[in-house]
Amino acid sequence: MLPLLEPGRIGNEALRTVLLVARREFLTRVRSRFFVIGTLLFMALLAGYIVLQALVFSRASTTVKVGFVGQAQVLAQPLTAAAGTEDVKVERMDPADVATGEDEVRNGTIDALVSGDPASPQVEVKDDLNPTLAATLNAIVKQVALNRALTAAGADPKVVETAVAAASIQLVYLDPNAALKTQRTVVGVFVAALLYTALVVYGQIVAAGVVEEKANRIIEILLGTVRPRQLLFGKVIGIGLVGFLQLTLLGATALVAISRTHAINLPNVGVTAIAGGLMWFVLGFFLYALVYAAAGSLVSRQEDLASVTTPLTMLVVGTYLAFFWVEANPTNPIGIALSIIPPLAPILMPARMATGDAQAWQVILAVILTIGEIALLNALAARIYANSVMRIGTRVKLSQAWRGTS
Numbered sequence: 593m594l595p596l597l598e599p600g601r602i603g604n605e606a607l608r609t610v611l612l613v614a615r616r617e618f619l620t621r622v623r624s625r626f627f628v629i630g631t632l633l634f635m636a637l638l639a640g641y642i643v644l645q646a647l648v649f650s651r652a653s654t655t656v657k658v659g660f661v662g663q664a665q666v667l668a669q670p671l672t673a674a675a676g677t678e679d680v681k682v683e684r685m686d687p688a689d690v691a692t693g694e695d696e697v698r699n700g701t702i703d704a705l706v707s708g709d710p711a712s713p714q715v716e717v718k719d720d721l722n723p724t725l726a727a728t729l730n731a732i733v734k735q736v737a738l739n740r741a742l743t744a745a746g747a748d749p750k751v752v753e754t755a756v757a758a759a760s761i762q763l764v765y766l767d768p769n770a771a772l773k774t775q776r777t778v779v780g781v782f783v784a785a786l787l788y789t790a791l792v793v794y795g796q797i798v799a800a801g802v803v804e805e806k807a808n809r810i811i812e813i814l815l816g817t818v819r820p821r822q823l824l825f826g827k828v829i830g831i832g833l834v835g836f837l838q839l840t841l842l843g844a845t846a847l848v849a850i851s852r853t854h855a856i857n858l859p860n861v862g863v864t865a866i867a868g869g870l871m872w873f874v875l876g877f878f879l880y881a882l883v884y885a886a887a888g889s890l891v892s893r894q895e896d897l898a899s900v901t902t903p904l905t906m907l908v909v910g911t912y913l914a915f916f917w918v919e920a921n922p923t924n925p926i927g928i929a930l931s932i933i934p935p936l937a938p939i940l941m942p943a944r945m946a947t948g949d950a951q952a953w954q955v956i957l958a959v960i961l962t963i964g965e966i967a968l969l970n971a972l973a974a975r976i977y978a979n980s981v982m983r984i985g986t987r988v989k990l991s992q993a994w995r996g997t998s
Contacts, residue, residue: 606822613818613826614833617801621834631838635845642849656722659685659693661707670732671725680724697766708762711737715761726761734759779865780919780947786839787939788912790873791880792905794835798881799888799901801827802981806892811981820978828881832874839873865946875962876938880904882966882973889981890988899987911939922949932958934965 621627656675660668668684675682685702687693693705697718704725705716711733715721737759741751805811814823843866887900918927918940931940931950937958944950980993 606819609818609822610826610829613823614830617827617830618833621831622837627834627838631841634838634842638842639845639849642846643853647853654722654724655681655683656704656725657683657685657702658725659687659696659702659705661687661690661693661705663710664706664708664713666710667706667713667729667732667736670735671729674728674732675725680722680728682725694766711740711759713761714764716764716766718766720765721763726763729761733761776947777919780943781915783865783869783946784912784915784939784943786842787869787873787876787942788908790835790839791876791938792908794831794877795880795884795904795908796897796901798828798831799884799897800894801831802885802888802977803891803894803897806889806981806984807894809984815982820981821974823981824882824885824974824977828878828885832877832881835877836870836874839870843870865942868942868945872938872942875959875966876935878966879935879938879962879969880908882969886973886976886980886993889977890990890993892984892986896987907935908939911936915940915943918944919947919949922947928954932961934958934962937962 658668658671665686672682672684685696687696687702687705690705690707693702693707694716696702697705697716700718703717704721706713706729707716708714713729713733715726715729741754744751805814818826847866883904884901887904888897890900891897914930914936918924918931921927922944930936931944932954941950941955941958945955976990976993979995980988
């Protein structure tokens with residue numbers, strides 16, 4: 593908040609005025625039925641969605657593609673038959689050799705590769721093995737070992753028991769972090785979508801609030817005791833706190849729902865993503881809200897608001913769409929640069945942080961550049977706002993607002 597205040601121009605009294613305006617905006621909006629009912633509804637929908645997804649994924653029937661090589665092919669038929677009685681369907685694959693099968697596991701063509709001695713097979717997976725499949729395969733392997741022991745030992749109970757207890761699959765993880773990467777990608781998309789929505793919605797609220805005060809002429813009363821710059825800062829801070837509160841409540845709801853359903857791995861993904869998202873909402877909101885407020889001051893009717901805010905909204909929408917390309921090309925220099933420079937950083941960088949692709953120096957540089965642009969927009973937006981907010985009637989041209997001429 594401090595970059596919004598110019599030392600020497602706004603003293604303690606002016607700061608107190610800004611905070612009073614912010615308090616008025618904050619309390620007026622959080623006490624409204626729209627905020628209370630809307631926030632509770634969003635919290636319920638978010639929690640319900642997470643719980644529903646966890647239930648659907650945990651109960652859904654799964655098809656697992658399993659490759660069998662060499663002697664291990666004798667396990668294919670009993671495994672397919674046994675797994676069919678559970679919630680897992682085994683689709684048999686027959687790679688040419690172990691090396692080919694491992695390549696198919698890595699690229700996702702098959703989910704598991706079984707090779708080696710049927711009594712002690714090696715099972716290679718990319719990141720995880722379906723628990724039902726693992727239990728079924730273990731039972732079949734133990735049965736193979738039991739049959740061998742009975743044949744070789746003449747049904748000696750001790751020999752049979754020892755052989756069966758020692759039999760198990762040997763699980764090898766070729767890409768143990770694949771599941772975490774998938775979780776991070778999903779969370780990254782969610783963070784980008786949430787910030788895109790929040791910046792557009794609260795930016796529009798700031799612009800609409802400015803137009804409303806102009807339309808009902810209350811702006812004339814307010815500016816009788818408050819300077820335009822103070823009114824602008826107070827409005828931005830107050831509405832920003834409303835948005836921060838709402839996102840914090842939604843983030844807390846998501847963490848509670850996730851911790852109960854274990855939809856993703858906490859705290860490796862969820863806490864970091866939410867903390868980063870809240871930080872970037874603060875930076876992004878000040879960045880965009882100043883411009884939205886200045887744009888709103890150019891018109892006097894709600895009907896004309898879209899004509900001045902649409903370019904800003906399209907910029908935010910375009911940034912959100914660009915995330916999908918940036919996420920698909922995490923090491924591309926252009927994608928990295930786009931996530932660092934404002935005004936794209938408030939959406940792209942927190943999403944890249946959630947996916948685990950952003951390095952520390954990139955985050956720090958993006959924060960510094962964003963704060964610098966906020967300071968620049970502070971001066972530009974305040975000038976436009978001060979020169980146009982009192983002009984009631986026709987739309988004020990940007991050049992006129994900048995020069996302060998009629």
